[in-house]
Amino acid sequence: MSDDAVSPEEVRHVAELARVDLSDDEVDQFTRQFADILEYFETLDEVPEVDRDADLTNVMRPDEERDSLDRAEALRNASETEDGYFKGPNVS
Amino acid sequence: MSANIFITEEEIDGEGDGPLAGTTVAVKDNISTEGVRTTCGSRMLEEYVPPYDATVVSRLKEAGATIVGKANMDEFGMGSTNETSYFGPTDNPAAPGRVPGGSSGGSAAAVAAGEADVALGTDTGGSIRCPAAFCGVVGIKPTYGLVSRYGLVAYGNSLEQIGPFGETVEDAAELLDVIAGDDDRDATTREVPLEDNSSYADAATGDVDGLSIGVPTELLEGADEGVVETFWDAIADLEDQGAEYHEVSLPSVEHAVEAYYVIAMSEASSNLARFDGVRYGHDADADGNWNETFAQARKEGFGDEVKRRILLGTYALSAGYHDKYYKKAQDARAWVKQDFDEALSEADVLASPTMPVPPFELGESLDDPLQMYLADANTVPVNLADLPAISVPAGETDGLPVGLQLIGPAFGEEQLIRAGSAIGR
Numbered sequence: 001m002s003d004d005a006v007s008p009e010e011v012r013h014v015a016e017l018a019r020v021d022l023s024d025d026e027v028d029q030f031t032r033q034f035a036d037i038l039e040y041f042e043t044l045d046e047v048p049e050v051d052r053d054a055d056l057t058n059v060m061r062p063d064e065e066r067d068s069l070d071r072a073e074a075l076r077n078a079s080e081t082e083d084g085y086f087k088g089p090n091v092s
Numbered sequence: 093m094s095a096n097i098f099i100t101e102e103e104i105d106g107e108g109d110g111p112l113a114g115t116t117v118a119v120k121d122n123i124s125t126e127g128v129r130t131t132c133g134s135r136m137l138e139e140y141v142p143p144y145d146a147t148v149v150s151r152l153k154e155a156g157a158t159i160v161g162k163a164n165m166d167e168f169g170m171g172s173t174n175e176t177s178y179f180g181p182t183d184n185p186a187a188p189g190r191v192p193g194g195s196s197g198g199s200a201a202a203v204a205a206g207e208a209d210v211a212l213g214t215d216t217g218g219s220i221r222c223p224a225a226f227c228g229v230v231g232i233k234p235t236y237g238l239v240s241r242y243g244l245v246a247y248g249n250s251l252e253q254i255g256p257f258g259e260t261v262e263d264a265a266e267l268l269d270v271i272a273g274d275d276d277r278d279a280t281t282r283e284v285p286l287e288d289n290s291s292y293a294d295a296a297t298g299d300v301d302g303l304s305i306g307v308p309t310e311l312l313e314g315a316d317e318g319v320v321e322t323f324w325d326a327i328a329d330l331e332d333q334g335a336e337y338h339e340v341s342l343p344s345v346e347h348a349v350e351a352y353y354v355i356a357m358s359e360a361s362s363n364l365a366r367f368d369g370v371r372y373g374h375d376a377d378a379d380g381n382w383n384e385t386f387a388q389a390r391k392e393g394f395g396d397e398v399k400r401r402i403l404l405g406t407y408a409l410s411a412g413y414h415d416k417y418y419k420k421a422q423d424a425r426a427w428v429k430q431d432f433d434e435a436l437s438e439a440d441v442l443a444s445p446t447m448p449v450p451p452f453e454l455g456e457s458l459d460d461p462l463q464m465y466l467a468d469a470n471t472v473p474v475n476l477a478d479l480p481a482i483s484v485p486a487g488e489t490d491g492l493p494v495g496l497q498l499i500g501p502a503f504g505e506e507q508l509i510r511a512g513s514a515i516g517r
Contacts, residue, residue, distance in 0.1 A: 006407075010407075011403070014403050014406050014407045014410065015387075015403055016387075017406050017410065018361060018365075018390075018402050018403055018406040019365075019368075019383060019386045019387045019390055020387060020390045020391060020394065020399055020402060020403065021384075021387040021388050021390070021391035022391065022399070023391075026396075026399070029396075030399075030400065030403065033400065033461055033462070034403075034404065034407075036462050037353075037404060037461065037462050037465075038404075038407075040350055040462060041350045041353070041354055041408075041417055043347060043350055044347060044350050044351065044354070044416075044417065044420040044421060044424060045416075045420065046347065047344075047347050047351075047420050047423050047424045047427060048423070048427070049423055050423045050424075050426040050427045050430065051426070052422065052423070052426040059279040059280075061276060069143055069144065073143040073144075074143065076141065076143055077139075077140055077141065077143075077371065077372035077373075078370065078371055078372065079369065079370070079375035080370075080375075086370055086371050087370075088368075088370040088382060088385075089370075089378075089380070089381060089382050089384075089385040089386075090381050090382065091381065091382045092381050092382075
């Protein structure tokens with residue numbers, strides 16, 4: 001395991017950023033596994049800087065009105081709706 | 093145990109008699125089907141019913157195909173064994189008791205078991221080629237941009253393509269003919285680069301006379317002995333048919349697995365941010381504010397491997413780590429592309445074993461995610477380089493299927509189909 005192996009606090013912090021609640025067991029398990037995986041990712045240090053000139057062009061289309069999903073269809077999978085809107089939890 | 097090939101068995105009929113009239117197709121369950129639930133192998137989308145069809149599904153229907161079901165898969169495409177599916181693992185019809193490979197394991201198994209004539213899967217880092225190899229069927233990962241991703245639930249969108257499975261190269265090519273081509277709903281697509289009146293299926297002639305095959309030595313290192321033996325037997329067979337081979341070196345591929353996982357996880361952490369249980373997806377029925385409710389829905393809705401990748405991707409993109417991981421991974425990606433361009437300037441196609449090992453036993457590899465990632469060493473470089481590749485059954489080792497992978501230049505699918513159809517002739 002490398003010196004800068006990930007700590008349980010870091011796992012909790014990242015989980016909070018990613019909005020994934022974790023159990024204590026999951027924190028333990030991920031802390032161990034992330035140490036191995038991140039140590040392996042460290043070998044990217046050996047990769048030289050490479051010139052990245054992608055031969056790409058932007059794809060544009062005329063800004064014209066076209067059909068979209070109707071409201072009922074778009075709301076069909078929502079657990080809660082109100083007056084034709086999605087209804088989410090309280091923001092604070 | 094039941095083979096558990098499908099998550100949802102429901103027949104969707106095509107329209108009239110197109111080129112696929114009378115052909116049955118299994119569709120991987122991360123490809124949207126209007127009115128038929130599309131779960132991505134996840135509890136998060138257990139009850140999600142898309143209000144529209146993916147472009148490839150519209151094209152199947154127009155071609156007259158009959159869709160027979162939504163195929164089992166690793167959750168959100170994250171796995172190489174089909175064991176991360178919330179709906180349970182799929183057994184391998186070609187090697188019972190073994191995994192079918194993943195993540196498109198249900199699609200490959202459907203073709204191998206005769207449950208469907210052909211199937212659609214998706215390939216982000218090998219998810220078509222791995223199960224094709226493990227189940228002894230043919231799978232094609234098209235060039236990035238050949239097939240529309242509209243309606244595919246995104247995992248690593250700079251890497252993934254939808255592609256066909258078939259029992260033969262010609263069957264898979266026929267399905268590719270139907271799904272390939274530009275789509276104004278996916279700006280990364282382009283027109284099929286075929287001459288008028290020709291098709292991918294027409295290319296399945298098995299003519300390899302004068303074909304130049306490059307064999308990257310790095311992709312044989314560390315592979316199972318029986319797999320390597322089967323591989324060389326297949327190459328010798330192609331030589332007998334008029335092809336020649338030479339060894340090539342791709343030094344960059346030594347870093348392909350880590351580059352692939354950093355990029356795929358980073359993209360996953362962003363793409364899967366949409367699953368909050370509000371517009372669609374698992375509803376946690378939790379109290380608390382917006383953030384707490386989301387975190388609870390995602391805790392309950394996602395399995396271990398998905399959480400692992402979202403967290404590692406979030407970590408790799410977070411302040412202070414971005415340059416160390418993500419930027420270096422993009423450098424490695426560009427390096428891999430350069431290496432392939434060079435090798436393909438002196439060979440028509442490159443060849444390797446598709447997977448360095450025969451199919452794992454069910455349950456063998458769940459506990460060590462890193463070991464699992466390393467098994468993708470031969471397939472991920474192709475996605476990093478946006479190139480097409482095909483996996484064709486090459487024979488068996490100890491009664492277990494071995495796949496041979498051919499890699500071609502961008503939009504060189506015809507060449508791969510021609511060469512692939514010579515294998516096992």
